[in-house]
Amino acid sequence: MARILVVEDEADIQEILAYNLKRDGHDVVVASTSKDGLRLARERRPDLVLLDLMLPDGSGTDLCKSLRRDSVTRGVRVIMLTAKGEEIDRVLGFELGADDYIVKPFSVRELLLRVQAVLRRAATEDAAETTQFGLLRVDRGAHRVWVEGQEVELTALEFKLLITLHDRRNRVQSRDSLLSDVWKIDADVTTRTVDTHVKRLREKLGAAGAYIETVRGVGYRFAEGPGGLI
Amino acid sequence: MARILVVEDEADIQEILAYNLKRDGHDVVVASTSKDGLRLARERRPDLVLLDLMLPDGSGTDLCKSLRRDSVTRGVRVIMLTAKGEEIDRVLGFELGADDYIVKPFSVRELLLRVQAVLRRAATEDAAETTQFGLLRVDRGAHRVWVEGQEVELTALEFKLLITLHDRRNRVQSRDSLLSDVWKIDADVTTRTVDTHVKRLREKLGAAGAYIETVRGVGYRFAEGPGGLI
DNA sequence: TCTGCTCGTCACAGAATCGTCACGTTCGCT
DNA sequence: AGCGAACGTGACGATTCTGTGACGAGCAGA
Numbered sequence: 412m413a414r415i416l417v418v419e420d421e422a423d424i425q426e427i428l429a430y431n432l433k434r435d436g437h438d439v440v441v442a443s444t445s446k447d448g449l450r451l452a453r454e455r456r457p458d459l460v461l462l463d464l465m466l467p468d469g470s471g472t473d474l475c476k477s478l479r480r481d482s483v484t485r486g487v488r489v490i491m492l493t494a495k496g497e498e499i500d501r502v503l504g505f506e507l508g509a510d511d512y513i514v515k516p517f518s519v520r521e522l523l524l525r526v527q528a529v530l531r532r533a534a535t536e537d538a539a540e541t542t543q544f545g546l547l548r549v550d551r552g553a554h555r556v557w558v559e560g561q562e563v564e565l566t567a568l569e570f571k572l573l574i575t576l577h578d579r580r581n582r583v584q585s586r587d588s589l590l591s592d593v594w595k596i597d598a599d600v601t602t603r604t605v606d607t608h609v610k611r612l613r614e615k616l617g618a619a620g621a622y623i624e625t626v627r628g629v630g631y632r633f634a635e636g637p638g639g640l641i
Numbered sequence: 642m643a644r645i646l647v648v649e650d651e652a653d654i655q656e657i658l659a660y661n662l663k664r665d666g667h668d669v670v671v672a673s674t675s676k677d678g679l680r681l682a683r684e685r686r687p688d689l690v691l692l693d694l695m696l697p698d699g700s701g702t703d704l705c706k707s708l709r710r711d712s713v714t715r716g717v718r719v720i721m722l723t724a725k726g727e728e729i730d731r732v733l734g735f736e737l738g739a740d741d742y743i744v745k746p747f748s749v750r751e752l753l754l755r756v757q758a759v760l761r762r763a764a765t766e767d768a769a770e771t772t773q774f775g776l777l778r779v780d781r782g783a784h785r786v787w788v789e790g791q792e793v794e795l796t797a798l799e800f801k802l803l804i805t806l807h808d809r810r811n812r813v814q815s816r817d818s819l820l821s822d823v824w825k826i827d828a829d830v831t832t833r834t835v836d837t838h839v840k841r842l843r844e845k846l847g848a849a850g851a852y853i854e855t856v857r858g859v860g861y862r863f864a865e866g867p868g869g870l871i
Numbered sequence: 872t873c874t875g876c877t878c879g880t881c882a883c884a885g886a887a888t889c890g891t892c893a894c895g896t897t898c899g900c901t
Numbered sequence: 902a903g904c905g906a907a908c909g910t911g912a913c914g915a916t917t918c919t920g921t922g923a924c925g926a927g928c929a930g931a
Contacts, residue, residue, distance in 0.1 A: 480929095514744075514751055521744055566877060582782040588761060597757050603919085604879055610920060611878095626784050627887070627918065628797030635783065796888060833908085834890055840909060841889095857898065857907065 413530050414438040416457035418448035418474065419492065420467050428461065431519045432526070443467075445474040452484045459488045459530060461522075462509075475509060488529050492517075509595075544577065545637020546619040558619045568593070569612045576623060581635035583626045605631075643760050644668040646687035648678035648704065649722065650697050658691060661749045662756070675699040679707050682714045689718045689760060691752075692739075705739060718763050720755060722747075774807065775867020776849040788849045798823070799842045806853060811865035813856045835861075 415437045417428050422443075429439045440455050442448040445466045452460060460478065464471040471491060478484045491512040510529050513522055541550045548557040554570055556563045565573065572593050576584060586605045590596045594604070609631055613620030622634040645667045647658050652673075659669045670685050672678040675696045682690060690708065694701040701721060708714045721742040740759045743752055771780040778787040784800055786793045795803065802823050806814060816835045820826045824834070839861055843850030852864040 514748065517744065521742075568878075581780075583784045591757075591761060597754055602879080603881080606919065607879075607921090613920095625919070626797070629784055629800075632783060798889075832890080833892085836908060837890075837910085843909095855908070 413458040414440065414455060415526070416440045416442065416448065416452055416455065416460045416487075418442045418445065418460060418466065418471065419463045420444065420465075421463075424463075427519060428522070431523060435523055435526075437526075445471070448474055449477050449481075449484075452478055452487060453481065456484075457487060459490065459526060461490050461492060461526070463492045464494070490525060490529060542577070544580075545622070547577075547616070547622065547637070549573070549577065556616075558617055563615050563617075565612070565615060568608060569615065572608055572612055573616075576631060576633040580633035583630050583632040585630040588630070643688040644670065644685060645756070646670045646672065646678065646682055646685065646690045646717075648672045648675065648690060648696065648701065649693040650674065650695075651693075654693075657749065658752070661753060665753055665756075667756075673697075675701070675704045678704055679711075679714075682708055682717060683711065686713070687717060688763065689720065689756065691720050691722060691756075693722045694724070718759050720759060772807070774810075775852070777807075777846070777852065777867070779803070779807065786846075788847055793845050793847075795842070795845060798838060799845065802838055802842055803846075806861065806863040810863040813860050813862040815860040818860065 415432050417425060417432070417439060419425050419428065419441075420443045425441050425443070429441055432439045440451050440457060442451050445468050448460070448462070448466075451457075462471045462475060466474070475489055475491070478487060478489065488510045491509045492515060493512050494515050511525050513525055541548065546559050548560075550556075551574065554565075554567075556565055556570065556573065572589070575589065575593050584592075586602075589605050590600075590602070609623060609625075613623055616622070622637070624632045624634060626632055645662050647655060647662070647669060649655050649658065649671075650673045655671050655673070659671055662669045670681050670687060672681050675698050678690070678692070678696075681687075692701045692705060696704070705719055705721070708717060708719065718740045721739045722745060723742050724745050740762070741755050743755055770782070771778065776789050778790075780786075781804065784797075786795055786800065786803065802819070805819065805823050814822075816832075817829070819835050820830075820832070839853060843853055846852070852867070854862045854864060856862050
């Protein structure tokens with residue numbers, strides 16, 4: 412099924428996780444340290460990393476950041492294993508980009524189900540390809556964007572915002588929804604962050620910026636089709 | 642924000658859940674028994690049910706089944722509160738249709754995050770529909786409306802009013818009711834706001850404005866069917 | 872350490888939306 | 902038919918929302 416990297420220092424938890432994931436049909440790789448985890452992630456290209464927050468040679472959050480920074484492992488799915496407490500916010504934060512979290516203590520059953528859910532979601536989203544939409548061309552895998560044949564430099568966030576809006580074209584996305592899905596911020600805060608980034612993205616996209624429509628009082632919507640922009 | 646029904650027999654857990662959900666802005670209804678839970682789900686139409694698996698008068702799974710069977714409550718989102726063990730399979734099983742689960746013991750933070758995630762998912766899926774009603778076509782997810790094939794620009798409030806009336810077609814909606822459901826104003830005030838906005842909406846809808854009928858002394862009603870408008 | 876880039880936040884301006892008011896019209900009751 | 906209540910209507914001003922430019926914090930890399 413999938414290749415899963417387990418980064419966990421406690422031997423008995425390692426064993427239980429590895430055993431059960433293998434029984435579920437997955438290919439399991441195990442690391443005890445953050446350093447080994449990073450190396451194995453590069454070498455073995457797992458589909459999913461189960462990552463303990465507390466590791467002997469550095470925190471799981473640092474490892475998660477490293478994974479996201481490295482172009483080889485940027486796209487891997489991450490489930491954080493976390494003890495109870497407020498670190499859940501940071502775990503889900505944009506800077507970490509975790510896909511889900513499981514709070515210790517947990518049952519193996521729960522973990523298997525959440526692994527499945529994340530893998531299923533990953534399979535749906537990994538339609539990595541080049542998309543043409545009117546004046547706009549997007550290569551997801553390469554993280555590159557062209558408008559009217561000219562390449563446009565987008566930051567990571569801008570790229571993600573564009574992809575999210577485009578994937579959900581013709582559906583209004585509330586600011587809260589974008590904040591959650593692009594920024595991974597779930598708090599109920601009043602912020603103009605989304606607006607500002609939409610502005611920036613529109614600016615960079617130039618003529619294609621008009622594909623991003625404002626629905627006043629609701630949110631933003633990517634045009635249904637590229638018609639009428641010529 | 643959302644109306645949440647908490648079905649939980651332990652008084653201290655009830656209290657904690659109700660308090661925190663209210664602080665998050667939700668409207669909270671509490672039941673201690675499966676029977677009360679079902680009754681309140683029918684009467685209060687919650688957006689989400691937090692459902693303990695172990696209830697004094699029957700299991701939460703039975704209540705979940707009842708909710709799914711009843712046409713009034715079929716669509717409600719359900720998060721199961723479950724102790725560790727193998728019952729998770731059944732909880733998530735097709736027959737029960739729970740939307741998520743939270744394993745006891747859990748942190749309030751985790752629960753609030755998962756509540757938000759499920760509500761957001763619910764909002765997204767509920768919007769995925771285009772409706773045709775005579776001269777009128779409405780795409781909820783896109784927040785777009787057409788009359789006789791011509792797109793009509795509605796403000797956020799006008800759109801919401803239209804959706805509310807249309808959802809409840811052939812049912813008179815009192816002004817107080819509309820004020821509460823569309824405007825989120827519960828005060829007993831005398832205002833012409835509803836009238837004014839109905840007027841505006843009718844104006845924008847043009848020919849389709851006639852679907853909105855005045856019931857003098859009672860309120861407004863959306864036509865039962867689009868017949869007789871050609 | 873320094874520099875440059877990215878990001879979030881703030882303040883302001885302008886446009887759109889909204890609520891309210893006053894007056895006219897319609898409806899239902901006596 | 903007359904009257905009063907309810908509703909439709911047009912207009913005004915207050916409020917809200919969004920775009921914009923700019924600043925500063927934080928981070929990564931040299």
